[in-house]
Amino acid sequence: MTLRLAGIGAGYFSRFHYRAWRRLEEIEIVAICDRSLDQAERCARDLGVAAVFDDPVTMLQTVKPDIVDIITPPEAHLRLIELAAAHRVNVICQKPFCRDLGEALEAVALAERAGIKLLVHENFRFQPWYEKIKQVIQSGELGDIFQATFRLRPGDGQGQSAYLERQPYFRQMPRLLIHETAIHLIDVFRYLFGSPENVYASLRRLNPHIAGEDAGIVIVQMANGVQAVFDGNRLSDHQASNRRLTMGEFTVEGAKATLMLNGDGEILLRRHGANEVRRVDYDWSDVDFGGDCVYRFQRHAVDAMLSRSAPQTLALDYVENLRIEEAIYRSHETGGKIKL
Numbered sequence: 001m002t003l004r005l006a007g008i009g010a011g012y013f014s015r016f017h018y019r020a021w022r023r024l025e026e027i028e029i030v031a032i033c034d035r036s037l038d039q040a041e042r043c044a045r046d047l048g049v050a051a052v053f054d055d056p057v058t059m060l061q062t063v064k065p066d067i068v069d070i071i072t073p074p075e076a077h078l079r080l081i082e083l084a085a086a087h088r089v090n091v092i093c094q095k096p097f098c099r100d101l102g103e104a105l106e107a108v109a110l111a112e113r114a115g116i117k118l119l120v121h122e123n124f125r126f127q128p129w130y131e132k133i134k135q136v137i138q139s140g141e142l143g144d145i146f147q148a149t150f151r152l153r154p155g156d157g158q159g160q161s162a163y164l165e166r167q168p169y170f171r172q173m174p175r176l177l178i179h180e181t182a183i184h185l186i187d188v189f190r191y192l193f194g195s196p197e198n199v200y201a202s203l204r205r206l207n208p209h210i211a212g213e214d215a216g217i218v219i220v221q222m223a224n225g226v227q228a229v230f231d232g233n234r235l236s237d238h239q240a241s242n243r244r245l246t247m248g249e250f251t252v253e254g255a256k257a258t259l260m261l262n263g264d265g266e267i268l269l270r271r272h273g274a275n276e277v278r279r280v281d282y283d284w285s286d287v288d289f290g291g292d293c294v295y296r297f298q299r300h301a302v303d304a305m306l307s308r309s310a311p312q313t314l315a316l317d318y319v320e321n322l323r324i325e326e327a328i329y330r331s332h333e334t335g336g337k338i339k340l
Contacts, residue, residue: 001306002028006063008056008080009071010034010043012166013094016288017071017121018047020295026302031063056080060087067092067305069121073169074099074179081107085114092301094121096179097315101322108315118315119301124184125191125312126296128284129261133252134192136280141269142254148193149229150185152248155237157207157214162234176212177203177232178328181247186321187313189220189228192252196220196228196324198339201331206235218328238263245290265291 005027007018011034021027031051034040044052053059060068060083068084070077070093077098084091091111097120098104111118124130136142156163163170170176178201189196203216218230237243240263250261259280260268267280285292297313304311327338 002026003066003302003305004028004030004063005067005069006031006033006059006065007069007071008033008059009069009094010036010039011071013289014043014071016294017069017298018043019288020292020298021069022047023295024298024302026306030065031059033059056083060084060089065089070094071121078103078107081118082110085110085116088114088116090117090305092119092121092298093315096183097318097322101319101326104315104319104322108319111315117305117311119304119311120313120315120318121294121297121301122184122187122313122318122321123290123293123297124188126300127246127293128282128291128296129246129250129265129267130188130191132267132280132282132284133250133259133261136259136267136269137192137252141257142252142259143256143272145193145224145226145252145254147227147229148189148250148252149231150188150248150250151238152181152185152230152232152234153236153238153243154234154247155243157210157234159207160209162207162210170212171210173210173212175329176210177214177216177234178218178325179212181234182218182230182232182328183321183325185230186220186324187318189222189230190321193222193224193226193228195223196340197223198337199324199327199331200337201328203329203332206233216332220324240264245286247290 003026021029029049032040032044032049033053033056037054040052051063067090070080074096198221201218203213205213206215215233220228246263252259257269257271268277269280270277303309331338
């Protein structure tokens with residue numbers, strides 16, 4: 001079965017979406033829409049897509065897609081989901097999912113009333129190293145898990161020109177580190193360790209040329225006793241051939257062993273009481289962004305749209321990440337631990 005897909009958005013990250021869609025035999029890209037018609041036309045030429053629009057209503061009425069892929073900044077999400085729901089078109093929406101929890105809940109309600117599927121394009125959990133780490137955890141090789149720590153260090157947030165090259169809208173976001181970036185790791189923590197019970201956060205802005213926070217530490221206490229720590233700093237970097245591959249380093253500490261993910265996608269394991277470190281072998285492809293995670297997510301999304309598998313990032317469930325996000329900001333504002 002072929003699904004007709006229309007994309008809304010032709011900015012920096014859209015290239016990864018469209019290249020991945022072209023690799024899926026069930027997908028036909030039928031239109032590209034962007035508020036900049038020139039940008040949409042350039043994107044369409046690269047893809048060999050004939051239909052180009054700068055108005056999403058006209059696009060939806062003209063090409064009648066089965067799926068719309070929303071690849072825009074969050075302030076446009078709710079309006080575009082409302083349009084798709086009015087035309088009974090299934091939606092995949094990039095994260096951050098809407099501007100806040102209230103808008104996200106409204107989007108979920110719109111989709112439910114229209115009877116359409118609404119998935120959030122959350123691709124970090126589809127990065128191959130996290131899928132392998134979950135397998136190792138479930139095998140019991142690490143024993144009881146004590147703590148997990150992710151150190152975000154992309155090194156792209158320094159100076160007056162921070163973020164201008166790729167995603168300049170980052171500069172005006174009033175909430176940056178948590179809403180735009182750490183939301184990925186909130187989802188990863190839930191994927192690996194289950195439901196959280198409470199959060200504590202201390203956030204700060206280091207670069208005076210941007211609006212939002214760009215550094216901070218968040219402690220998430222999981223229901224199973226795991227303490228998951230997000231230690232983020234967009235100005236500092238880490239050792240890696242490509243610092244945007246993993247965006248940082250991840251450590252999972254257990255009673256039997258400690259597992260470490262480095263910036264080159266290598267997974268290393270050291271048994272408790274030993275000094276020797278062994279490499280955990282697994283297959284992955286260094287294609288486009290994050291170990292080809294965009295394709296891996298979209299492969300899953302197509303299967304979910306065709307009812308071949310249950311969707312992992314259904315918006316109805318994904319809003320729990322936004323509840324955690326709101327609690328993180330509230331913790332920072334009040335200086336206290338927030339129970340979820």
